[in-house]
Amino acid sequence: MTKSTNGKGLSRRAFLGLGATAAVAGAAGLAGCAPATKEEIASSADGGAAAGGATSGNPTEFTPSFLNPPEPVDESKVTETIDVDVCVVGLGLAGVCALREAADAGVKVIGLEKGPDVGYRSGEFGTFGSEIHKQLGIEQPETQEVVNELMRVMGNRPNAQLLNYWIANSGPDLDWYIGTAEHELLTSDRDTPTDPEKPYVFPERCPVNENYNWREENYPCFPGMVHLLPDHGWAMHGTLEAAQAAGAEARFNVKGEQLIKEGDRVTGVYASDEDGNIIRVNAKLGVVLSTGDISSNTEMLTYYAPQATKYGVFFSSMDKEGKPVNQGDGHRMAIWAGAVMEDGPYAPMTHSLGTNSIGINPYLMVNQDGQRFANEDVGAQELQNAIKRQKGGVSYQIFDSKWKEQLSVMPQCFGGVTHYIPPEQEAEYEHAINHFAAGYASDTYFQSEIDAGSIIPGDTIEDLAKAVDIPADALVATVERYNELAHAGKDTDFSKVSTRLFPIENPPYYIVPFGDSGMLVLIGGIDCDAECRALDAEKNPVPGLFVAGNTMGGRFLVDYPVTVAGASHSMAMSFGRLAGRNAAAGK
Known part of the structure; x- marks a missing residue:
């Protein structure tokens, strides 16, 4: 099994996805693992008071203590x-x-x-034009496609010169970086390393699904990410x-x-x-x-x-x-x-990832009031942005028993799941199924997530509502409205594409609680x-x-x-x- 961990044995998916709140609480012994309290905000991480400037009047004139230079070294x-x-x-x-x-x-x-x-920490690298990409025949977008998309989603604020330099050099830099140690290169995301305890490079979402065209996506995920395993060390x-x-x-x-x-x-x-x-x-x-x-x-x-x-x-x-x-x-x-x-x-780097079996696939998502609140067909970061604005900062993903046949049209993005592996092939695909971001699901792993409480089944929509303590009447009404939109083939409420708008009407039904995502870094x-x-x-x-x-x-x-x-x-x-x-x- 090659689940990426972030120290203390905590999986990246557990921390960033549905179990983030519990994961943070479980790591309470680590400094900086809880949201800031009012008392903490009054004191810096180095123990100094958040003072040193104006404390009244125009708040923009406030000077925090860290901006004041220390005394010169003796x-x-x-x-x-x-x-x-x-x-x-x-x-x-x-x-x-x-x-x-x-x-x-x-x-x-x-x-x-x-x-x-x-x-x-983790070892994912998004690069362009490395020897790995050439060897595996991975088609990648042109530089201007990537730069323009990144500048668009970030409001034209970054330095485009830096982005252009990075795209032109990241591939050769990766070759230089990993060339210092012997390692095995897997030829696809379904391959198994010869020895999972020794260094290897895992090409994620490779090959690209035939029906996934990033140029047609509202939130594209460009191919080419590789993962250094069993860890980045x-x-x-x-x-x-x-x-x-x-x-x-x-x-x-x-x-x-x-x-x-x-x-x-x-x-x-x-x-x-x-x-x-x-x-x-x-x-x-x-x-x-x-x-x-x-x-x-x-x-x-x-x-x-x-x-x-x-x-x-x-x-x-x-x-x-x-x-x-x-x-x-x-x-x-x-x-x-x-x-x-x-x-x-x-x-803030705060993307949600969901469960290993379903990920962030754009099924119906509701809040604690049982109400739908967004177009679910977005990237992991954008999804968390919407979830954070809901009551309690939590949400619930809902789908039905036809999930297996629906995976193939889901976006092949970071956190997405696009392949169902039948029981007779599970042994062959064990490495891919167990990898947290490869996008492979199986009956065995799905059941393990039910056993763990990550995925909750129910015979009726009311059962799901009761299991997570949200209003049953509101959830039933939301599902009925969602089914109406799905059958009409047009999402007039939140504008999700019709190809990923599936009715929820074939029991058993399933609900996945998404907890409040943790923050990996503040960039x-x-x-x-x-x-x-x-x-x-x-x-x-x-x-x-x-x-x-x-x-x-x-x-x-x-x-x-x-x-x-x-x-x-x-x-x-x-x-x-x-x-x-x-x-x-x-x-």
Whole structure:
């Protein structure tokens, strides 16, 4: 079985889909795993009060404490000085790629990470034009199709130059990234690895279904995502080892504290080790900040994206004190050095995924009042946006016994299920059925989700209503109206396409509760140009300062689109590599 997990054995689908609320509660021992309370909002993740500016009058004049630079480091307390060309702060995906690229350029480079190891989570990568795509014959859209769609769904706010660079380079960057370790490439999403405990690459939704044409979808999902399994660690550690072999140094349990400037130029960083010793790193060519996002810093999250405080936050990489490492360290250091945050609104990554057997397939969806509330034929992120606005932030997916024959016309998207495997073929397709995003369903797995309470059966619509405690009369009326629309072949209520408008009239019936999705990251970062150089308030580069990964801006705004599933990882890889290259060149 190859279900992706996010630390502590928690599956990504369970966290993001129907079980998110319960999953967050179960991980209550992890800092930052619950929605912010009023008391927490009054205090930052570092323990400081959310104060420091005006507390009355115009709220836009309020200055939170994290914007106030700390006192300069006392040089007499520096216990070690390190001289390098480039310093990379934060060794997640972007940082490790920056470290290796700088080392490959022949410069002296050091990477600092406040956690005990490189930070990584799931291993989905949405890329274009890699050797994998060529080898498997995966047809992909033209660059302008992808860029224009991404810009459309994000309100034309991202930096299109960054998107164009990413699409042109993500394929070769993926080949470079995974080429550091031996791995097996599966030839389709129905293949089984020779040894599931050893590194392999799983091409998701490959081949593309004959009846799925992304160009005709209102919410297209472009093909080409690959999943690094059994987890992402083999590629991360392989890249780190390649960087070290090229001469890079990496130190863990070392936290970046403040940037060092000489005039307008960033020339290094002060850091602290696990014993509290102060280290000065002089970096004559540049510093790359790749410390992750801000979602575990309550003060920053509340200030920049108050709507996101409604979500439970889960982040599996911890520092030596057991706190999530994504506290916005790099954002704050950059701001104190003269860079600025990009304009919002920032994008919470909060997509729903549903059950493994049905996923987010666009069946009837109702709220706690038994009322339909949206066109269900949307992407995973868009679905969660609609669910979050309902009473209690929950909803219910309803379908009937004909679900097996309906899967083939469902969208082959991230979180969608499009293949039914009959009992006699279950053994052959076991790997695909058990993989959380492959899109394969079976009677055995469907029954296991009934046994687990994820899917609830009923002989009547009233039975379903009683099972989840929603008004039976309202639900019956909603189903009757939905059936009327389905038979008419036109959704005049919410405009769902008729090809996915199925009547619910063949018992047994089924209902799936969708819980409140958790937030993986809050995407919003330091304003930067197409070279990953941090920008000041006048849009001029801050000399010597580069940003990558979730510390950089310009990639995603408003929403995280799953048009290209795995785009966040892919961009972290590509822009981490670019930032490392440009820092090494002293740009």
